[in-house]
Amino acid sequence: MSSVPQPAGRRERNKQQKLDRITAAASELFAEYGVDEVTTQQIAEKADVGTGTVFLYAKTKGELLLLVQNANYSGALERGRTDAENIPDVLEAVMAIVRPIVRCNRTQIDNGRTYLREMVFGNPDEPHHAEALNIVGQTEEAIAGVLRRGGRVGEADAATLAHVVSAIMFLAMAATINMARGVDQIEADIRGQVAALLPH
Structure with a gap:
């Protein structure tokens, strides 16, 4: 054979x-x-x-957006993972993962916000929606991997913290109040919140 x-x-x-x-x-x-x-x-x-x-x-226009954006988000996550590998500082490494995702989301702000809305409220049985949720899971795994470095954070705590970091990032990108804010401002906001979470 x-x-x-x-x-x-x-x-x-x-x-x-x-x-x-x-x-x-x-x-x-x-x-x-x-x-x-x-x-x-x-x-x-x-x-x-x-x-x-x-x-x-794609059964809906939302699914079409997921189809288009999933590839962009996967690429952004891969760049972030690669960047984080060579950064010893945990906060800086987490931000290296977060940064390209935020920039991808802000390329076209309305599309980025709609993508997040579709991801949260769309039909999880649709394949492009499921793929989007898989990307979120991969992002959280990458962040948890950074948080586990040096054994300062255990497996379960790293997974929980990564989930919280993901929530902070997605809320910062989706919030209406942030629509007029620049990428650097949003990244600084995320960075401040993540820094407060990390063990000192």
């Missing part, structure tokens, strides 16, 4: 190409106009597919 992976069939390639076109179209339109101003019909036209085809890949 051969262990060499077989190339994807024509049907699978066509599906992937449509998904890529839909993702690219939604990403471009959301970035330019904001998710609230874009219709699924516009996305379908830009992707050169029927509206019904769009709904095969």
